[in-house]
């Protein structure tokens with residue numbers, strides 16, 4: 001079994017889902033049963049789940065939550081010019 | 094000029110990148126860096142670095158994700174830069190928390206965190222939930238936001254984040270705890286009151 005500190009340490013280092021299955025099971029068991037750290041570390045895991053799901057679906061989520069966050073025309077023009085300049089200097093160099 | 098078209102006809106030329114991937118990368122950068130000018134610069138730097146490194150592109154990834162990989166490094170650089178100009182101060186409250194017996198003994202910041210009043214895992218398919226989540230992330234203030242972005246969104250290791258932010262692992266743990274508490278608080282409030290607005 002793990003101590004509370006080991007559980008916290010482990011969660012601090014890594015997403016619990018990335019742990020080897022056996023370790024993950026012991027961790028989940030500890031959190032389920034421990035009256036001291038249970039609530040705290042359970043919420044740490046919950047938060048890791050939320051962030052993990054977000055990372056996986058980020059492109060889609062940002063597309064529908066921020067449809068108006070786009071490069072404005074001025075930025076687009078400047079960046080395109082910079083790219084053209086760099087392509088040209090690549091050609092010459 | 095690098096011409097990868099010979100090897101793979103699906104790969105788009107750099108002259109098309111702005112129209113094809115510009116908005117996607119910009120949104121990604123903006124969600125982490127907040128400042129529209131800084132985010133736009135980040136996109137530009139990414140494209141220019143991409144042109145330089147194009148001969149290293151092996152076509153295994155979609156070029157869009159390859160460019161995003163370059164941009165993730167640019168985002169970390171950007172955060173490192175802003176921390177250099179404004180080092181992270183540890184608040185008294187955080188200092189006291191780290192000195193507390195309980196934290197030292199168990200690594201637990203609070204034994205009795207506020208409960209969620211709904212199960213966030215059950216909302217993962219709900220678009221509205223993510224809209225609120227993103228809004229909450231926007232609300233976080235530095236250095237809590239920087240810690241959250243690097244550790245939780247960019248999925249960097251503790252060592253990397255501590256190096257970039259020049260803080261100890263214990264303090265990173267406290268910052269992530271603050272982020273978690275704030276996110277839960279705002280999410281809960283916004284989520285439970287969303288119909289009454």
Ligand SMILES: [Zn+2]
Pocket residue numbers: 003004005007030034035036037038
């Ligand atoms: Zn425990």
